[in-house]
Amino acid sequence: MATTQQTRSRRINLRASAPQETLIRAGAKVRGVNITDFILESACTRAEQVIADQTTFALSPQQWRAFTDALDRPPLAKPKLRLQKLLSEKSVLER
Numbered sequence: 001m002a003t004t005q006q007t008r009s010r011r012i013n014l015r016a017s018a019p020q021e022t023l024i025r026a027g028a029k030v031r032g033v034n035i036t037d038f039i040l041e042s043a044c045t046r047a048e049q050v051i052a053d054q055t056t057f058a059l060s061p062q063q064w065r066a067f068t069d070a071l072d073r074p075p076l077a078k079p080k081l082r083l084q085k086l087l088s089e090k091s092v093l094e095r
Contacts, residue, residue, distance in 0.1 A: 024038065
């Protein structure tokens with residue numbers, strides 16, 4: 001989650017059961033943050049996970065063929081890539 005402070009101009013209302021509120025307050029206290037910060041941090045982290053875990057996407061038949069063709073193509077070997085060069089050199093500790 002982005003850690004930069006941004007002006008909060010939007011309101012999100014929610015209802016919780018007594019045990020949920022107790023749990024959230026305890027979590028916020030342990031983290032040393034207020035309840036709003038705790039809820040926002042938790043919700044944004046979870047939202048990022050859900051978005052990153054999305055595995056379903058829709059393609060037209062033409063897009064699907066292009067996608068599978070790209071996957072089936074053999075990888076291109078590009079000589080002297082920076083990473084290959086870096087890994088073939090002695091490290092600072094080996095010099």
